[in-house]
Amino acid sequence: MSDNPMQTANGSATAADCDNEAKKKSRIRLEDMTSQDFYTDMFAYYGTHEEKLKDRAQIVAFRTAMYNNKQLFKNKVVLDVGCGTGILSMFAIKAGAARVIAIDNSNILELTKKVFEDNEMSLHIDLIQGEIEEIELGVEKVDIIISEWFSYNLFHLSILDKVLYARDKWLKPHGLIFPDIGRLYITAIEAFNSKAFKINWWNKVYDFDMSCVRKAVIKEPSISIVYANHLVTNSCLIKEVDLYKIQKTDLEFASKFQLKVQRNDYVHAFVTYFDIEFSKCFSPIKFSTSPWTDDTHWKQCVFYLDDFITVKEDEEITGIFEMKYLQTKKTALYFGIKVDFEGEISQIHEINSYNMD
Known part of the structure; x- marks a missing residue:
């Protein structure tokens, strides 16, 4: 048997294996990224997240919505779509969520993982990198979806379509979406x-x-x-x-x-x-x-x-x-x-x- 995990029994690599290997290679550590990587992955650029986190009107609204409604989050499974640096996931844990599944396709997740570790939340937050249409959560349904799904002019560069996909596939009947309007x-x-x-x-x-x-x-x-x-x-x-x-x-x-x-x-x-x-x-x-x-x-x-x-x-x-x-x-x-x-x-x-x- 070949020692190459990319090969099948007859020695040839499957298309799926090649695709998975390519995806692994495309995920670059933050410290190894260059300006060219930032050009193709704008959400790995620190400035993008700094700008969002310094927007108090938005961040305080998310925090208030979760902290003032802990009865909705207590012991719930929460899905964070497009988690970025993980601020919403951490708000959800502080609001009483039992578990958060945080997903994003950006290489910023190399840093997000360290943020969760430094705030002693790694045991409560599962971090998944990948396109939402291609991943598995490890659970059948979630209780709440949180996401900063809106963007410039509400729709430009938004991830609303990703949230709608997550809603249809994973949100429980009568589950909640934060924000929803x-x-x-x-x-x-x-x-x-x-x-x-x-x-x-x-x-x-x-x-x-x-x-x-x-x-x-x-x-x-x-x-x-x-x-x-x-x-x-x-x-x-x-x-x-x-x-x-x-x-x-x-x-x-x-x-x-x-x-x-x-x-x-x-x-x-x-x-x-x-x-x-x-x-x-x-x-x-x-x-x-x-x-x-x-x-x-x-x-x-x-x-x-x-x-x-x-x-x-x-x-x-x-x-x-x-x-x-x-x-x-x-x-x-x-x-x-x-x-x-x-x-x-x-x-x-x-x-x-x-x-x-």
């Missing part, structure tokens, strides 16, 4: 200075015509901080996701919106932001990424118009906001914003297209 809103802003700096700057660069670059740049939404004093209209809910009910096919949508102008001004861009809710707590807990609240690392998502709209107080801007996934990349998103406006000073009827890789 996400709401995406749209509003409109005056943004003359930021548009000049980010978009119109490309019209003339050191006396050279680079307007072709402007045409490309304006089709990419900007993740930026938007201040409340720039808001020209109210906001409108365009999508709500309830993780107990939503299916993956529901993630593509087209929603009508209606915005009421609150002052005489100009509109240079539309802005989206989202709220997150833990609705199954004894007293529901929420946090928001809106311009009216403290800044979060999610900021807001800005969709610049090619031109601008001149609006007067009490006029209305109507339209349709569309989102779908691009076939070329499973995380890339297409957005379409159809705008209809008939004002006293200006009118606009157009469809603006954006891509978010």
